[in-house]
Amino acid sequence: MLAFLIKRSANAIFVMLSVSFIAFMIFRFVGDPVELMLNEQATQEQRDELRNRLGLDEPFIVQFGTFVSNAAQGDFGISFRNQQDVLGMIAERFPATFELVIVATLISLVAGIPMGVITAIRRQTWYAEAMQFTSIIGVSLPSFVVGIGLILIFSVWLGWMPAFGRGETVDIGWWSTGLLTHSGRMSIILPALSLSLFQITLVMRLVRAEMLEVLRSDFIKFARARGIPARAIHFRHALRNCLMPVVTMTAMQIGGLIAFALVTETVFQWPGMGLLFIQAVTFVDVPIMAAYLCIVALIFVLLNTLVDITYAMIDPRLRGAEK
Amino acid sequence: MMLHSPTVLEAAESAADPSPAPALEVSNLTVEFPTRRGVLTAIDDVSLRVEPGEILGVVGESGAGKSITGLAVLGLLEAPGRIAGGEIHVSGRRVDTLTEEELTKVRGREMGAIFQDPLTALNPLFSVGAQLVETIRLHTDLSREAARDRALHLLREVGIPAPEERLRQYPHQFSGGMRQRVVIALALAAEPELIIADEPTTALDVSIQAQITTLLRRLCKDHRTGIMLVTHDMGVIAETADRVVVMYAGRMVEMGRVEDVIHNAQHPYTKGLMSAIPSLHDRVDTLTQIDGSMPRLNSRPSGCAFNPRCPMAGPRCRRDRPNLVDAGPNRAACFLHEGGTQ
Ligand SMILES: Nc1ncnc2c1ncn2[C@@H]1O[C@H](COP(=O)(O)OP(=O)(O)OP(=O)(O)O)[C@@H](O)[C@H]1O
Ligand code: SF4
Ligand SMILES: [Mg+2]
Numbered sequence: 001m002l003a004f005l006i007k008r009s010a011n012a013i014f015v016m017l018s019v020s021f022i023a024f025m026i027f028r029f030v031g032d033p034v035e036l037m038l039n040e041q042a043t044q045e046q047r048d049e050l051r052n053r054l055g056l057d058e059p060f061i062v063q064f065g066t067f068v069s070n071a072a073q074g075d076f077g078i079s080f081r082n083q084q085d086v087l088g089m090i091a092e093r094f095p096a097t098f099e100l101v102i103v104a105t106l107i108s109l110v111a112g113i114p115m116g117v118i119t120a121i122r123r124q125t126w127y128a129e130a131m132q133f134t135s136i137i138g139v140s141l142p143s144f145v146v147g148i149g150l151i152l153i154f155s156v157w158l159g160w161m162p163a164f165g166r167g168e169t170v171d172i173g174w175w176s177t178g179l180l181t182h183s184g185r186m187s188i189i190l191p192a193l194s195l196s197l198f199q200i201t202l203v204m205r206l207v208r209a210e211m212l213e214v215l216r217s218d219f220i221k222f223a224r225a226r227g228i229p230a231r232a233i234h235f236r237h238a239l240r241n242c243l244m245p246v247v248t249m250t251a252m253q254i255g256g257l258i259a260f261a262l263v264t265e266t267v268f269q270w271p272g273m274g275l276l277f278i279q280a281v282t283f284v285d286v287p288i289m290a291a292y293l294c295i296v297a298l299i300f301v302l303l304n305t306l307v308d309i310t311y312a313m314i315d316p317r318l319r320g321a322e323k
Numbered sequence: 324m325m326l327h328s329p330t331v332l333e334a335a336e337s338a339a340d341p342s343p344a345p346a347l348e349v350s351n352l353t354v355e356f357p358t359r360r361g362v363l364t365a366i367d368d369v370s371l372r373v374e375p376g377e378i379l380g381v382v383g384e385s386g387a388g389k390s391i392t393g394l395a396v397l398g399l400l401e402a403p404g405r406i407a408g409g410e411i412h413v414s415g416r417r418v419d420t421l422t423e424e425e426l427t428k429v430r431g432r433e434m435g436a437i438f439q440d441p442l443t444a445l446n447p448l449f450s451v452g453a454q455l456v457e458t459i460r461l462h463t464d465l466s467r468e469a470a471r472d473r474a475l476h477l478l479r480e481v482g483i484p485a486p487e488e489r490l491r492q493y494p495h496q497f498s499g500g501m502r503q504r505v506v507i508a509l510a511l512a513a514e515p516e517l518i519i520a521d522e523p524t525t526a527l528d529v530s531i532q533a534q535i536t537t538l539l540r541r542l543c544k545d546h547r548t549g550i551m552l553v554t555h556d557m558g559v560i561a562e563t564a565d566r567v568v569v570m571y572a573g574r575m576v577e578m579g580r581v582e583d584v585i586h587n588a589q590h591p592y593t594k595g596l597m598s599a600i601p602s603l604h605d606r607v608d609t610l611t612q613i614d615g616s617m618p619r620l621n622s623r624p625s626g627c628a629f630n631p632r633c634p635m636a637g638p639r640c641r642r643d644r645p646n647l648v649d650a651g652p653n654r655a656a657c658f659l660h661e662g663g664t665q
Binding site: 217218219221222223224225226227228229230232237240241314315316317 | 397399423427428429430431432435436438440443444445446447448449450457458461462493495506509510512513
C-alpha cells in the first residue's frame with residue numbers, strides 16, 4: 001500500500017509539474033502583461049516598476065521556480081485585470097462550478113445506469129430501441145444548442161425555471177452553496193441537465209456494452225444454473241461487474257465536465273470558474289488562465305487517485321495486491 | 324410414493340430407494356438451431372436415463388452435442404437454439420415445457436450444474452461464502468446463520484480445508500482445483516437429484532482431475548445424486564462412470580455399461596475412440612485410428628453420419644440411418660448389428 005501511495009504521488013507530482021510548465025509558458029509568451037495592464041500614457045518608470053513587481057525581469061528558470069513554489073502554496077499572483085488575488089477569485093467561483101458538475105454527474109448516473117441496463121436486457125423491445133435512438137441524438141447535439149433549447153422551452157415558454165444565474169446562495173464558511181435555497185435548486189436544474197445530456201448517453205452506452213459482455217460470461221451462466229432469478233442476475237451479479245468501467249469513466253469525465261462547463265456556464269451565465277476563465281481569455285488575464293489550468297489539472301490528478309481507491313473497494317482482487 | 328415400476332426393479336442397486344423416478348429421463352430429444360440458411364439439427368433423437376446414485380458418462384468428439392444435451396436439460400439453451408421434440412423428466416417431473424420462471428425454481432433445487440472452467444464459474448466480486456449463502460437461502464427457508472452453517476458443512480464435505488476462513492475469501496484466492504470444489508459445493512447446495520457435470524475436470528491439472536472425479540463419485544454414492552458426466556476423456560469415464568453414452572454428430576451411437584463399452588465396443592466409432600486411450604493400448608486390435616474429423620452441423624452426410632470415416636461402411640450406410648439396437652452387451656446404432664446388409 002505504501003509503495004502504491006509513493007508511486008501515485010510521484011506520478012501526480014510529475015503531471016502537476018508538466019502542467020504548471022505549460023501554464024507558465026502561457027504566462028510567459030502570451031502578450032506582454034505590462035502593456036495590457038497599463039494604459040498608453042504610462043511612463044517608462046511605471047512600466048519598469050510594474051515589471052519588477054510582477055517579477056518579469058528575472059531569468060526564465062528563476063521565474064518558473066518562483067511560479068511553481070508560489071503555486072504550490074496557492075499563490076497564483078494577482079489578476080492583471082482587477083489586481084485581485086487570483087486564488088481568491090477562483091475559490092469564490094469554484095463552488096458554483098463544482099455543484100454544477102456534481103449535480104450533472106449524479107443526473108447522468110441516475111439516468112444512464114438504468115437506461116443502460118434496460119437497453120441491454122430488454123433488447124428488441126420498442127422502448128429499448130427508442131432509448132438507443134434518442135441516445136444517438138444525445139451525443140450529436142452540441143451542448144450549447146441543448147442549453148439554448150432548454151432555456152427556450154423551460155424558461156421562455158413554460159417559465160418554470162430561471163434562464164440564467166445561480167439564484168440565491170447561502171454561505172457555509174468560504175463555500176457558497178445554491179443547493180440550500182429554492183431558487184438555487186431551480187436554477188441548477190437546466191444547466192446541470194444540459195451539461196449531463198452527453199454524459200447520460202455515454203454512461204448508458206457504456207453500461208449497455210458492459211452488461212452485454214458480462215451477461216455472456218460463465219459465472220452468469222453458472223448463476224442461472226444455480227437457480228438465481230433473473231432480477232438478481234441482472235442487478236446483483238451482472239451490474240456490479242459493470243461498475244468498474246463506469247466508475248473510471250465517471251471520474252475521468254468529472255474532469256471533462258469541469259472543462260465542458262465552460263460552454264454551459266457561458267450559455268446560462270453561471271458564475272463559475274469556466275465563466276471566469278472565458279472572461280480571463282478575453283482580457284488576456286494570464287495569471288487567472290494559468291491558475292485555472294493548474295487547478296483543473298489538480299482535480300484530474302486527484303480524481304485519478306480516487307478512481308484507483310474506488311477500484312479496490314469494488315474489486316476484491318485488487319484489494320490485497322501487496323500480499 | 325411406493326409404486327414400483329419395472330424399471331426400478333431392473334436397477335437392482337436402487338432397490339433400497341423408494342423413489343421410482345429416474346434422476347433424469349430424456350426421451351427422443353431433438354434440439355434445433357434455426358439459422359438463415361435453414362434449420363440445423365444439433366441433437367437428433369437422443370434418449371437416455373440416469374438413475375439415482377448413478378454416473379452416466381457422455382462421451383464423443385468436440386461438436387458431438389454433449390454440452391447442448393446438458394444445456395437442454397437445464398433449460399439453458401441460448402436462443403435461437405430450441406428443443407424441437409422429445410421430453411425431459413427430472414426426478415419424474417417434466418421440465419422441457421416449463422416457463423423460464425418455473426425453471427428458475429427447478430434449477431439449483433432439483434438439478435445442479437458443474438461447468439468446465441472453475442476459474443470463470445464464480446462471480447469474482449462476491450466472497451465464496453456470500454455465493455453459497457445466496458444459493459442456499461434461495462432454495463431453503465434457512466436463516467442467514469443456519470445457511471452459513473450449511474455453507475461451512477458443504478465446504479467441509481467437498482474437502483476444503485479451513486472452511487471458516489475460506490468462507491470469507493474471494494474466488495481469486497482459491498486454486499483451480501479448490502474452485503472446482505466450491506463450484507461442486509454450490510451445485511450441491513440444495514441437494515439436487517441430478518447434477519449435470521460438463522467437462523468438470525478438463526481445465527484442471529492431471530493430478531487434481533483424479534481428486535475431483537473421486538469426489539464426484541463419493542458424493543454421487545453418498546447422496547444418491549444422479550450425475551450426467553459430460554467429457555471427451557475416456558480415461559475419466561473409465562474411472563468414474565457406471566454407464567456410458569457415446570455420441571457422434573448429434574446422435575447416440577452406442578450405450579452400455581462402462582466396462583462393456585470400453586472392452587467390448589460394438590460400434591466402429593466407439594472402437595476408434597477406445598484406441599485413442601493410451602492406457603488401453605495394450606490391446607492388440609486397437610491400432611486403428613479414426614481418420615478425418617466429425618462433420619460440421621451444416622454438412623452432415625445422409626445415412627449414417629459416420630459413414631465417410633467408417634472402415635466398414637457399405638451402400639446402405641450412405642442411404643439409411645441406423646437406429647440403436649441390441650449389440651452384444653450394449654446397444655449400438657450401426658447396420659452391422661441389424662442383421663441385414665450394410
Ligand atoms: N448457437 C449455436 N448455433 C448453431 N450451432 C450451434 C450453436 N451452439 C452449438 N452449436 C452446434 O451444436 C453442435 C454441438 O455442440 P456442443 O457444444 O454440444 O458440442 P460438445 O459435444 O459439447 O463439444 P465440446 O467437446 O467441444 O464441448 C456443434 O456442432 C455446434 O457447432
Ligand atoms: S452404420 Fe455403416 S457407416 Fe455407420 S458405423 Fe455402422 S458400418 Fe459404419
Ligand atoms: Mg461441450
